[in-house]
Amino acid sequence: MQIKTMATYAANGETPEILFWVGCAGSFDQRAQKITKAFATILDKTGVQFAILGKEESCTGDPARRAGNEFIFQMMAQNNIQLLNMYGVKKIVTACPHCFNILKNEYPALGGNYEVIHHTTFLQSLIDEGKIKMKEGGVFKGKKITYHDSCYLGRGNNIYEAPRKVLETLDAELVEMKRCRSKGLCCGAGGAQMFKEEEKGTTRINFERGHEAVDTGASVIAANCPFCMTMLTDGVKETGKEDEVKVLDIAELIAMNME
Amino acid sequence: MRIVQELLFIIAFGMAVYLFSTKVRQIRRNILLGRDKDLNDHPDLRWKNVLLLAFGQKKMFRNPLVAVLHFFVYAGFIIINLEILEIILDGILGTHRLFVPVLGGLYPVLISAFEVLAVLVTLGCAIFLVRRNILKLRRFVSKDLNGWPRSDANYILLTEIVLMLLFLTMNTADQQMQLRGSEHYIATGNFLVSGSLASIFNHTPDGTLIAIERTCWWLHILGILAFLNYLPYSKHLHIILAFPNAYYASLEPAGEMENMPAVQKEVQLMLQPELAASEPAPEGMPKFGAKDVFDLTWKNLLDAYSCTECGRCSAACPANLTGKALSPRKIMMDTRDRAEEIGRNINKNGAFTDDGKTLLRDYISEEELRACTTCNACVQECPVSISPLDIILQLRRHLVMEESSAPAEWTGMFSNIENNMAPWKFSMDDRDKWATEMNQ
Numbered sequence: 001m002q003i004k005t006m007a008t009y010a011a012n013g014e015t016p017e018i019l020f021w022v023g024c025a026g027s028f029d030q031r032a033q034k035i036t037k038a039f040a041t042i043l044d045k046t047g048v049q050f051a052i053l054g055k056e057e058s059c060t061g062d063p064a065r066r067a068g069n070e071f072i073f074q075m076m077a078q079n080n081i082q083l084l085n086m087y088g089v090k091k092i093v094t095a096c097p098h099c100f101n102i103l104k105n106e107y108p109a110l111g112g113n114y115e116v117i118h119h120t121t122f123l124q125s126l127i128d129e130g131k132i133k134m135k136e137g138g139v140f141k142g143k144k145i146t147y148h149d150s151c152y153l154g155r156g157n158n159i160y161e162a163p164r165k166v167l168e169t170l171d172a173e174l175v176e177m178k179r180c181r182s183k184g185l186c187c188g189a190g191g192a193q194m195f196k197e198e199e200k201g202t203t204r205i206n207f208e209r210g211h212e213a214v215d216t217g218a219s220v221i222a223a224n225c226p227f228c229m230t231m232l233t234d235g236v237k238e239t240g241k242e243d244e245v246k247v248l249d250i251a252e253l254i255a256m257n258m259e
Numbered sequence: 260m261r262i263v264q265e266l267l268f269i270i271a272f273g274m275a276v277y278l279f280s281t282k283v284r285q286i287r288r289n290i291l292l293g294r295d296k297d298l299n300d301h302p303d304l305r306w307k308n309v310l311l312l313a314f315g316q317k318k319m320f321r322n323p324l325v326a327v328l329h330f331f332v333y334a335g336f337i338i339i340n341l342e343i344l345e346i347i348l349d350g351i352l353g354t355h356r357l358f359v360p361v362l363g364g365l366y367p368v369l370i371s372a373f374e375v376l377a378v379l380v381t382l383g384c385a386i387f388l389v390r391r392n393i394l395k396l397r398r399f400v401s402k403d404l405n406g407w408p409r410s411d412a413n414y415i416l417l418t419e420i421v422l423m424l425l426f427l428t429m430n431t432a433d434q435q436m437q438l439r440g441s442e443h444y445i446a447t448g449n450f451l452v453s454g455s456l457a458s459i460f461n462h463t464p465d466g467t468l469i470a471i472e473r474t475c476w477w478l479h480i481l482g483i484l485a486f487l488n489y490l491p492y493s494k495h496l497h498i499i500l501a502f503p504n505a506y507y508a509s510l511e512p513a514g515e516m517e518n519m520p521a522v523q524k525e526v527q528l529m530l531q532p533e534l535a536a537s538e539p540a541p542e543g544m545p546k547f548g549a550k551d552v553f554d555l556t557w558k559n560l561l562d563a564y565s566c567t568e569c570g571r572c573s574a575a576c577p578a579n580l581t582g583k584a585l586s587p588r589k590i591m592m593d594t595r596d597r598a599e600e601i602g603r604n605i606n607k608n609g610a611f612t613d614d615g616k617t618l619l620r621d622y623i624s625e626e627e628l629r630a631c632t633t634c635n636a637c638v639q640e641c642p643v644s645i646s647p648l649d650i651i652l653q654l655r656r657h658l659v660m661e662e663s664s665a666p667a668e669w670t671g672m673f674s675n676i677e678n679n680m681a682p683w684k685f686s687m688d689d690r691d692k693w694a695t696e697m698n699q
Contacts, residue, residue: 003694022690024681033693040697054691058680066633067669068548068652068659070519072676074526082530105515110523151634156514182639183321186577191633195682196668199630202582 001044005054006087016051018117019089021103023096024059025226031233032226038255039095039119045258046131050093056083062098065106067192074110077102081112095119095251097152097225098190104157118153120163120224120250127169138257140172145253146218147174148209148232149184150225163224166250170257175216185209187231194227210235214245221247261353268350268480275484282491286564289602293557298507305506308644313505318642328383332419335373335380336498342373342426346480359445371451374430377423378452384416384423391416398570403589408568411493418489422482427453429475432468435460444472500565501643507558508644513635516652521545522660548656551617552598555653562645563595572637572647578630585630587637587647593622594650619654628654629666 009016020043026036043050058080061073084092092114094100104116126132147167153159160181167174179185188198188205198204213221214236221236223229232247239245311317316333319326345358359366391399391412404412430453436444438457460468490496528535549555572587573579579586597618605611628651637647658664665673672682680687 001697003691003697005691022693024683027690027693028681028683028685036693037697040694052691052694054694055687057690059676059682061676063682064673064676065516066652066655067665067672068655068657069665069673070522070547070656070660071526072673074519074522075530076676076680078523078526078530101512101514105512106518109518151632151636152514155635155639157512183575183636185580186632186634186636188577188632191631192669192672193632195672196629196666198581199578199583199585199626201578201630205577205581205632208577208581 001041003040003044004051005056006051006089007054007056009051010087015088015090017049018051018091018093019084019087020050020052021092021094021096021099022052022057023094023099023226025230026095027057029226029230031229035095035226035229035249035251038249039251041255042123042126042132042251042258046126048126048131053083060099060102062102063192063195065102066190067195077107077110077112081107081110084112084114089114091115091117093117093119093122095224095226095249097150097156098227101152101156118157118159118162118224120153120166121159123166123250123254124162127166132169132254133259134169134171134257135259138171140170140220140253140257143172143220144175144216144218145170145172145220145222146177146213146216147180147222148177148187148213148224148228149181150223150228151184151186151190153224154184155182163222163250166254167222170253172220175218177212177216179212185212187225187228187235189227189231194230204235204238206231206235207238208235210238214239214241219245220253221245222253223247223249265351265353271481271484272347272350275487278488279491282488285602285606286491286496288605289598290557290560290564292553292598292601293555293560294553296556296558298558301510304510305508308508309502309505311505312508312642312644313502316642318640321640328386331376331379331383332387333498335376335383335423338376339373339426341369343480343483346476350480355443356445356447359447364448367448367450370430370447371449371454374427374450374452377426381420381423384420388413388416398574398588401570401573401586401588403570403573403586403592404568408494408592411495412568414489415493415495418482418486422479422486425475425479425482427456429472429479431456432460432472432475435463436465436468436472439465441465494566494568497565497567497643500561504561504565505644507561509646509649513638517649519547519656522547547660548658549650549653550619550657550661552594552601554657555594555618555650559594559646559650559653560598562647562650563591563598565643566591566595566645567643568592569642571640571642572645575636575640577632577634577636583627583630584624585627587651590623590627590647590650591645594618597622619657623654625658625664628658631655 006019020040022036025032059076060080061076065073092103094103097118100116100118103114145167147164149160164174185208186205187209210232213232221232223232229247229249236242236245236247316326316330319329345356348357349355362369390396430450433444434450434453434457437446528538546554552560568588570588576585576587601611604614631651633648635648675682675684679685
């Protein structure tokens with residue numbers, strides 16, 4: 001498999017169909033790299049012509065902006081927009097809801113106008129177009145899966161159904177947690193909390209969510225965000241059920257079940 | 260005697276309206292202490308929000324049982340205003356049931372509807388009192404409400420019950436007097452609730468009945484006028500402000516954070532210094548983020564005055580649920596308390612005189628602000644379109660940009676982004692390592 005960069009395409013005078021915005025977690029975090037690889041594999045298998053920015057990609061500035069540091073956000077955003085506009089990018093797909101939200105909603109005010117799609121929505125459209133074909137039976141047949149709504153996809157951008165529709169193709173039983181959809185409970189990482197210790201409290205947010213997810217009796221917790229992935233994995237570990245309950249990204253679940 | 264009653268009524272009514280409008284002007288002034296923000300785009304979408312959220316109480320129905328009870332109280336309030344209009348006109352003109360000749364057969368139907376609502380309002384308020392004081396729901400026993408806010412809620416519910424009972428008693432006495440064919444008590448036809456209760460007064464002498472009817476009439480309308488003036492000092496102000504607040508609700512996706520054009524420009528000039536020559540010099544030092552209510556937008560302050568202190572925000576807040584200091588409801592209550600404090604300062608001194616206090620720290624601590632995950636649960640839950648998150652984010656901007664106050668881990672994260680283009684300290688060259696692994 002050959003993953004090409006925007007620079008390579010540009011050097012050949014070509015423009016790919018979509019830009020895969022990998023994000024910092026997807027690029028550097030060991031666990032999140034597996035999500036990135038799974039999604040890239042799906043894109044490759046379905047024949048989607050895509051590129052990454054590679055070494056040219058920078059943080060979108062999301063954690064800095066949420067923490068209150070507008071200067072750093074603006075520096076990152078304006079540099080990224082310059083780069084994206086230079087390559088004439090039209091369509092961006094990303095596996096991170098934080099990158100999705102900021103590219104889609106906050107870059108336009110700074111002159112960055114793109115069609116931005118979260119990977120779960122993109123996967124749904126690939127399934128709808130018949131480009132993704134699932135194995136007969138499948139790895140998760142008959143198993144219970146519960147889906148964790150990430151705040152930045154759900155409440156932040158009103159996307160609740162696409163990820164569930166994707167999960168429905170797995171032939172598994174989808175069980176909902178007590179708090180789901182617009183009532184979903186945060187994993188605890190948003191708003192730059194990922195990068196600092198939680199404030200003093202009675203428990204950790206990810207422990208609370210981990211318990212809730214494990215209580216559904218599901219053997220798989222489906223996530224759509226690399227930060228939720230980290231938080232939920234720790235949350236499940238805390239319940240002592242890490243051997244029975246796996247946290248997997250929707251892209252990984254699909255990649256495992258594709259023909 | 261009649262003229263004395265009319266005069267007394269006109270004086271009471273005039274006083275109530277005067278006091279209320281004075282306080283309303285002060286609140287309007289306090290709200291306009293905030294920064295300007297243009298929220299007049301897309302009037303069609305905004306009216307839709309007013310219809311769905313304020314009139315339709317859409318978000319209340321996230322919890323259907325409570326929503327139905329609240330709807331009784333709300334509908335009772337809205338519709339009973341028609342009855343109050345008649346009472347006020349009767350009071351001024353010295354008439355009795357002025358609308359009977361106008362409405363004819365419709366009159367008893369309308370009053371019967373009000374009476375049924377009055378019973379439902381009483382029931383609703385009684386259940387709300389039980390939820391607050393006996394069942395002690397978590398969001399109602401929270402320490403946010405200690406002191407005045409907790410008694411405020413109970414006073415409102417008790418007052419509403421008393422007002423409704425006065426209305427029903429008044430009508431019951433009236434119905435009995437009608438049965439006796441009293442000249443002054445015009446025949447209206449049967450009222451559904453009070454008509455069936457009228458027999459209670461079968462053996463009460465005329466004089467006593469008239470006294471009961473008049474006393475209830477006076478207490479009912481004086482109670483309403485007093486309640487009108489209690490509103491601006493209470494969480495109950497939401498019954499008015501919920502409507503404009505729904506109109507000015509954000510139309511952007513909840514995940515979107517407000518841009519800061521001043522910083523945008525500054526960074527632009529830094530990245531493209533060649534533009535600086537044609538740029539006019541900025542006027543004075545810009546302020547970044549919010550430290551006090553003056554730095555927030557007027558919508559933030561309208562939010563604060565619209566807050567009903569119901570605590571649905573805090574009940575859904577992941578930080579609050581896990582015992583952190585943050586409570587979105589407290590953020591709103593603090594903002595309102597500070598705006599009121601500044602208002603009193605202005606009333607006293609003519610203009611705001613520095614009192615050495617600010618919303619940040621004197622009311623809202625850094626610890627509270629730090630605990631927010633920006634998950635939007637508080638925004639989602641609020642039935643009256645308040646965003647505590649918007650205030651939290653503006654205060655965070657002040658902390659970081661004006662005071663360089665951030666936890667050490669965040670300072671590290673900032674410098675990693677600045678130097679390595681990622682929040683972690685990894686080499687930029689490794690960004691596509693996963694891809695090279697796949698390409699092998």
